[in-house]
Amino acid sequence: MAEKSFKYVILGGGVSAGYAAREFAKQGVRPGELAIISKEAVAPYERPALSKGYLFPEGAARLPGFYACVGSGGEKQLPEWYKEKGIDLILSTEIVKADIASKTLVSAAGDIFKYQTLIIATGSTVIRLSDFGVQGADSKNVLYLREIDDADKLVEAIKAKKGGKAVVVGGGYIGLELSAALRINDFDVSMVFPEPWCMPRLFTPEIAAFYEAYYTDKGVEIIKGTVAVGFTAHPNGEVKEVQLKDGRSLEADIVIVGVGGRPMTTLFKGQVEEDKGGIKTDGFFRTNIPDVYAVGDVATFPLKMYGDMRRVEHVDHSRKSAEQAVKAIKAAEKGGSVEQYDYLPYFYSRSFDLSWQFYGDNVGNSVLFGDSNPKDPKPKFGAYWINEGKVVGAFLEGGSPEENKAIANVASSRPEVESLDALMKQGLSFATTKM
Known part of the structure; x- marks a missing residue:
């Protein structure tokens, strides 16, 4: 049985791991300090490609085309990238025991991994x-x-x-x-x-x-x-x-x-505080245990703009929470801190010739606007959600990058609305004129 020690261990090899690794590299992690332990056989990749491009009959997405961090316009992190950065990529390795008290992880093969700081990025598993x-x-x-x-x-x-x-x-x-x-x-x-x-x-x-x-x-x-x-x-x-x-x-x-999915928290039951099905964290993704962080699907975190605790299963949050945790870790080492995580919920989907984006919160009254005739060649329509007199969420099908940015801005700034009828008539222009 081998035993290895690292300053930092990321447990999980999904989207969060790739983006956390990139942030560690930006912050100047030294060779041999960081390890990613993943039960998958491949380096971290952009998971949305599996349901969007992987199944196309022609021009299908394949690795190395969608390794992290290409999904957000970043550099494609091939397995060689991790070697160049001195990051240990430990693949095809399932961790079956985690002992937070002794800062130890044990694999199915009996290998032991010690860490000083742990980032839990185990994601979700499908409900079968x-x-x-x-x-x-x-x-x-x-x-x-x-x-x-x-x-x-x-x-x-x-x-x-x-x-x-x-x-x-x-x-x-x-x-x-x-x-x-x-x-x-x-x-x-x-x-x-x-x-x-x-x-x-x-x-x-x-x-x-x-x-x-x-x-x-x-x-x-x-x-x-x-x-x-x-x-x-x-x-x-x-x-x-x-x-x-x-x-x-x-x-x-x-x-x-x-x-649906289920957050993979089993290894840590009874060892870290949980909330709403996930591992409870603060705005820096710290758990209640010193030097243990949780990011992505498994984290239940304070959603600052709404003043409550939530768990968000989406690639955008997986990327951003991973970066936030690493920034917080590195800042704390220097005796400093970073701003608390201030996340605007974001979801999107593409299928057939359709493409929609949603930002914010879907609570309160909703107002539909635009052309929602499914038989039209290029339908473009959307919706706003209004709660306590303010726009709190916005959805758009068929929007341009500028229009999608406009609805994101509205969901973030939460402008007041005088009349639902007037909002319906204004439609998309309500958002675009506020840019």
């Missing part, structure tokens, strides 16, 4: 139907998407079942993006979800109606208000049918399940 004992959920070609290995399995299945039938279980990010990808690959696609409309955590019924109509026009069958309760398989073990709670059965050559 087999976790709930759903019959037949372990059939072949019942697939999930979280890591590059999952994406490779999905690509193989798409090639093997070309032109077949696919069932997507879930109507959120993964459901919408993968349904589009499968249609582009000439699959007969059904999307099943229990809620009354798609993306219910963000979309209003009016926004959802546009996307559901658009997807229907593209040939995606949308089945709402029911769930998958079982699967039957062919003699070779491959999935054959999906049984729904409402009694229907759907033929399926491929099933993709996207019903």
